[in-house]
Amino acid sequence: MADQAGRSDPLRVWFRLMRLETRMRTSVAEGLRAIGLSVPQCDVLTTLTEKEGVSQQDLAKRLYVTKGNISGLIDRLVAAGLVERRAIAADKRQHAIYLTPAGRGAAEQAIACQRRFVARTIGRLPEEELSTLERLLIATRDLVRAPGE
Numbered sequence: 001m002a003d004q005a006g007r008s009d010p011l012r013v014w015f016r017l018m019r020l021e022t023r024m025r026t027s028v029a030e031g032l033r034a035i036g037l038s039v040p041q042c043d044v045l046t047t048l049t050e051k052e053g054v055s056q057q058d059l060a061k062r063l064y065v066t067k068g069n070i071s072g073l074i075d076r077l078v079a080a081g082l083v084e085r086r087a088i089a090a091d092k093r094q095h096a097i098y099l100t101p102a103g104r105g106a107a108e109q110a111i112a113c114q115r116r117f118v119a120r121t122i123g124r125l126p127e128e129e130l131s132t133l134e135r136l137l138i139a140t141r142d143l144v145r146a147p148g149e
Contacts, residue, residue, distance in 0.1 A: 024117075024121070025039065027117060028113065028114060028117050031113040031114075031116070031117060032110060032113055034113075035106070035109045035110065035113060036106070037106060037109075037110055040063075040065075040069075040073055041073065041076070041077060041082075042107075042110040042114075043063050044059065044063065044070075044073060044074070044077060044083070044097075045077070045082060045083070045099065045103055045106055045107035045110060046107050046110055046111055046114075047059065047062055047063060048083065048097060048098070048099050048103070048107065049099070049104070049107045049108075049111070052096075052097070052098045052099060053086075053096040053097070053098060054096065054097060055088065055094050055095065055096060055097070056070050056071060056074055056094070056095065056097060057070075057094070059074075059097060074097060077103070081100055081102050081103070082099070082100055082102055082103035082106055083097055083098060083099055083100060083103050084097075084098050084100055085097060085098075086098060
């Protein structure tokens with residue numbers, strides 16, 4: 001909604017964006033639960049489809065989580081047979097993370113789940129509106145990344 005001068009309230013837009021993100025994450029989480037994965041597990045598996053053999057530390061950075069969080073998550077994925085740790089030759093204290101065949105299959109199911117969600121939601125936006133949304137998201141991302149206030 002706009003005020004009397006026709007301007008949108010940035011705080012209201014912020015809250016709408018946050019509620020939308022929560023609703024989208026909840027909806028995707030329900031689909032992932034149906035295939036036996038959590039959102040964080042999905043994040044790890046799908047990230048590994050882009051690049052395997054990364055260290056836990058690099059994976060934590062890519063996913064914006066702490067090393068402690070990623071360690072426990074990898075432990076559970078190893079126990080489930082979805083990923084494996086392999087020693088890094090240059091540093092035996094670190095391990096590279098790889099998908100197992102079962103992990104690759106789970107990642108493919110998770111990606112398909114996400115594609116279905118996108119197809120029934122933002123995928124239905126007209127091309128012009130989708131392009132505008134993408135442009136606005138990139139501009140907002142750049143403002144968030146900008147140093148200072």
